Amino acid sequence: MRNFFAILILTSILFGQVLINEIMFKPSVISQEWIELYNAGDSSVDIHSWTISDPNYTAIIVDSSFTIEPGEFIIISQFDTTFDCPTIFVESSWPYLNNTGDTVYLRDSDSALVDIAVYSVSSSWGYDISVELPEYSSDGSDPANWLQCEDATGSTPCHINSVYEITYPVDISITSITIEPSNPTPDDTFSITVIVENLGTENASGFSLTTEYISSSDTTEIETIELSDIPAGGSVEQQFSLTLPAGNYSILASVDDTLGTNNSNSIDIVVSEPGEVPDILITEIMFKPTESSEEWIELYNNDHIAVDIEGWSITDATGNAIITSESFIIEPGEYAIITEVDMTGFSCPTLTCEDWRFLNNDGESLHLHDSIGTVVDSAIFSVSDSWSYGVTVERCSLYADGWNEDNWIACQDPAGATPCQINSTWPIDYDIAITSMSAEPFRPEPDNPFNVFVDIENVGVYTASGYDISLYLDTDRSHNYTVDDTLISTQSIPDLNSDESTTISFNVSLPAGLYSLVAVLSDTVRSNNEAFITVQVGMTIVITEIMFDPEISDHEWIEVYNAGNESIDLANWDIADASGTGTITYDSFIIEPGEYAIICEVPLAGFSCPSIVAESWRYLNNTDYESIYLINPDEEIVEQVAYDVDDWTQDVSAERISIYVDGMDTDNWRPSRSIDGSTPCQDNSIWSATEKITCDVQPNPFDPERGENAEIVINAPVDATIETRIYNLRGKLIVDFEAKAANVWDGNDENGNPVPTGAYVIVAEIEQNGKVTHHRFPIAVARGMKK
Secondary structure, three states, rough: OOOOOOOOOOOOOOOOOOEEEEOOOOOOOOOOEEEEEEEEOOOOOOOOOOOOOOOOOOOEEEOOOEEEEEOOEEEEEOOOOOOOOEEEEEEOOOOOOOOOOEEEEEEEOOOOOEEEEEOOOOOOOOOOEEOOOOOOOOOOOOHHHOEEEEOOOOOOOOOOOOOOOOOOOEEEEEEEEEEEEEOOOOOEEEEEEEEEEEEEOEEEEEOOOEEEEEOOEEEEOOOOEEEOOOOOOEEEEEEEEOOOOEEEEEEEEEEOOOOOOOEEEEEEEEEOOOOOOOOEEEEEEEEEOOOOOOOOEEEEEEEOEEOOOOOOOEEEEEEEOOOOOOOOEOOOEEEEEEOOOOOOOOOEEEEOOOOOOOOOOOOOEEEEOOOOOOEEEEEEEEEEOOOOOOOOOEOOOOOOOOHHHHHHEOOOOOOOOOOOOOOOOOOOOEEEEEEEEEEOOOOOOOOOOOOEEEEEOOOOOOOOOOOOOEEEEOOOOOOOOOOOOEEEEEEEOOOOOEEEEEEEEEOOOOOEEEEEEEEEEOOOOOOOOEEEEEEEEOOOOOEEEEEEEOHHHHHHHHEEOOOOOOOEOOOOOOEEOOEEEEOOOOOOEEEEEOOEEEEEOOOOOOOOOOOOEEEOOOOOOOOOEEEEEEHHHHHHHHEEEEEEEEOOOOOOOOOEEEOOOOOOOOOOOOEEOOOOOOOOOOOOHHHOOOOOOOOOOEEEEEEEHHHHOOOEEOOOOOOOOEEEEEEOOOOOEEEEEEOOOOOOOOEEEOOOOOOOEEEEEEEEEEOOEEEEEEEEEEEEEHHHHHH
């Protein structure tokens, strides 16, 4: 064999001087995303034919010459608009940015990687708030370097980032503006207090402060004053007096410092007669009902007088809607439901809105107006895409501002909503609740004692004493207590102070089988006094692997394993998901102990274990959360699992990490690391995962001219997510295998063109515990150089 060439491996990709500096990924208008670029270098850069992309889409930024000058910002926009700096409207193939995290690539006209941005945020991230880099030298591929914009507007396009760690000699900021009293009355004087701070490093002098009030489209100056000198890090407080007639106003304060976007601040106020604005509150919102047309909003009269809402309206970002043009009285302390369509079954007065505002499933901002347009109450909330259907958001407190997202949380009642009654989130005098219930171990052995743990909390205002808890065998399998259930044991609950919790343990022993256990409190307040769990005593059939997104759409399959000691016959068993139930087979189909079997959508060949085509297949979700159930002929759920798809690669199965951990835990599932993309009829590839991150390449070097392919396997911890790419030594992307740990490379690039002989870099992107790291390994192509 000849001596080959020396293999040079780059330990990092050299990025250009143009960088991704700010990303608006979650605008309130879904089609108004944008990305800010910044030229941090010393020379101009022409971005003609450059591209911006994510793992799914690639867009040419501009197909003609476009120069970014040193120190200049530009905006790449999904929509046709203008900013304070040069703006490019990307008309097609925009890389739609994920609301909880994404990877954004910036490449030059030769497809060489210029910069990469990897951000990851929680599902509760607010709308119209960008992520920013703290320094131009920050590594954008590290999600920890992308910080929430701190500017009051939510973003800083075309300006220095709000989180940028830089100080100026003089930087004047209005940090707060308040009024006293908070609800002024007409023609009575109230005070406005403005705090101005010097965020710079030197003394600030010669600045002035202007206050104005805005009514409708008119702006009127209140007063302009010269500010005294403000030392570095110091602040001054200025007060103004004002008298206004009844109406809605905005009070605006601004300083004549032009640096940054912190030079003004405002506050909205309502000037009204005492008691003129009724204390009607929005207390609960059904924005994602099971039936899409059955949205509703609950109002509550917190006033001491009856209120007629004739002529009132409700608005959101899309417009205004009249609730009713006829008299509708809400008595003091009474609830009322405003519905989208005519609905029955509520226990309080109900009114069908004359012109409904369709509520967004991921969040909403609402304003309740009286007949003259005064804002009576407001509500704002945002939720994740995985929010369950039929579950409301409830106001946490009547006395906290509804225009505060922290004052809205998911309904805690098992029914998912509490229309016409006290919110599940509101404390009452005496109320204890079951907060969770579990069994240990997860699958007990037959006739061996196991523990059932019930967590109890005092969610009431006062100390709870004298309560009991009982555990029942759910004989009729209703999942709640009935007189037919069999009592196992009753225990006393110790006295609990408000917000105090305790755990009660029951010792239980049962023969092999599937059981439902119900825990019941002696407290009868609310519906938080019962809980149930299903316990499988003894090992039985388990789902171990799921092919939910095959290359050929109807080649879905599920692998099951008999972990018990007896044969299992699947005759008349069902398979189910959230959308329905289907029969696996009406005929006998035996799975022996320790044996795998495959349940298929259509007839498939090539399996080395028994397989069967389901009589009625449940089409598996390949874009979102999915739950799967195996149900025996007695209509008992014998096995249940769940997976959650996030940028999953096609034709790669989901493998269960452990059969001894709950299959409903989505963290118990990972993509197969097999070179074939799945491991039907054999032990899961994930079971051989290693703690150390390594790369096996066979052969290396390899000669495509001899028909050789390189098998590339990335070894990483079981809880890691792996993406694999190959670059040349200039940093140009050759092939992107996406979210696969095991891949075969034929020596061609993504366009099918053979790459030349030489050294290349395998880059494994590993995400673990919210942190992303990049690991580089050598690979060489040796065309015609092997004998």
